[in-house]
Amino acid sequence: MADIESSFEFSSSLTSSSLPPPRTRIFKIIVIGDSGVGKTCLTYRFCAGKFPDKTEATIGVDFREKVIEIDGEKIKVQLWDTAGQERFRKSMVQHYYRNVHAVVFVYDVTNAASFRSLPAWIEECRQHALGQEVPRILVGNKCDLRHAAQVSTDVAQQFADTHSMPLFETSAKNPYGNEDGTQNNSDHVEAIFMTVAHKLKSQKPLVLSQPPCGYGDTVTLRRQDQEDGGNWGCGCWRS
């Protein structure tokens, strides 16, 4: 638990490096999926830059954040890590769907049931007025366990295409195997959330909760080559 907590402190220290803009924009992203697919691992990995030693069941909702920079603008990415058990989703988590800018759906490639649950999660979002207009991405986690995979990339890609989402396969790696705890970029965790952030930045009208106080209109948008528009909805990054 102590390790998890440190992710917050770690990321907020990034804010002090230069003069902040009048008001930092906030991108609020909710991470959902079945119990045990690795939502806590993914969000921790992104915010703290390393994998957690161990994770426990998330009860209710956990929150982590990280300040990133896109085209010279500092942006706060807030990740809401939710409990996977159905009973929590039914009555506890609604509060946290409010003002969400993007959704990350997570399934476990070694657990077909977690993939079969995705339509229910998508429906859940729809009920909270988070439809196709909200950037959504699909993440197949634990792809390091190829031998145990139950969900093929092809099937997942097809599903992602049907729902106009980009698909990422990643590995929030066995935390015990990661002795040095250092950052490993090959897992694409960074890319997953940065893709969402870029997408959000390019869709300014959707970002309503934090008025950018005018400065947003004057910024010329330059997106990095890795995710020009064409990739949205059909890309797949594999480890």
Next chain:
Amino acid sequence: MNLKRSRSVGASPLNGVGKQDVESRRRKKMSEITQALSCRPVDVTALRRMAISEGGLMTDEIRRLVWPKLLNVSEENIPEELDPVDRENNKDFNQVLLDVQRSLRRFPPGMPDEQREGLQEEPTDIILRVLVKNPQLHYYQGYHDIVVTFLLVLGERLATALVEKLSTHHLRDFMDPTMDNTKHILNYLMPIIERVNPEVFDFMQQAEVGTIFALSWLITWFGHVLSDFRHVVRLYDFFLACHPLMPIYFAAVIVLHREEEVLDCECDMAMMHHLLSRIPEDLPYETLISRAGDLFVQFPPSELARERSQQTAVSTFKDFELASTQQRPDVVLRQRRKEQQQRTLEAQRGTVAVVQPTARRFMRLAVMGLTVALGAAALAVVNSALEWAPKLDLLFP
């Protein structure tokens, strides 16, 4: 703030008077407990008082003797052989296993791997056994934290019996098919905070922080969030001796204790949720326990519930939620001025009023007075627990 925090768990309030005093009080308590246990019938009221008062039940050895009495479980009636568990055909098995496997850190760090692995099987078996025997109960994530705590203190056989009793009583609401009742119980939190510190209440309402930060506190009796096992079992002593809503009072007391941090926090849902959901390790548990007892006496659940125009909690829950979320600061302030008016209005609408008498706001000092004379508060708390217990036996025979 620092002053409040510098007192460690179980420390003598007479700072510096020395170990001897602490040790003699400890011995006195031990002998009182032994005496209460040897009475026929066992003096449960005295045991409850011991479990609540400073230091609680002190050792796991005493807990093994007293916890069953607090839950009215008689050891003679527990079968020697535990029921076998059919893991394969159990709908909850996968979820339970997943949660138990991830709760490794609960086990003492020095424990050999083999023992640890064995102990990991036991919580799973206990949970499945209780669920199979009581099909009306539904597993929730966090239940495993409670079971692990009981297992580590009591061993599998005794833990199974106590967890079953607890599940049909204290934890019953959390084990409904849905979490609506749990949410309803969480809704007691803000009214308690409002009564003691309206400023903190207003600030939290303004941030729209909600109450989910306290969800794991409530449904695991803080077992999920506290990392020091000694603090967890101390709180279990307290909660086992009290009314099942006591964890909510304790949650309120923690928030109130962190008043300065809360008011210094950015008035934003995310920031405040983050701040509140992490509990500082160095809380003055004994002080907070007695304060929770005070608040329970001052603002008993019946009083909080009386403000609701309907007692059928579940049916009015949605209205209550709506009323709570609409209580932005300006609304709250207006409501205070028009308190009487508002009450009538609420009653007419059949919704739930969270407004309270202004006089209550000035009772903080009186509350502190009770803390000094812990005995009085403890007795009232004990009595309410005793009143409550037989009723539930009728409800859930």
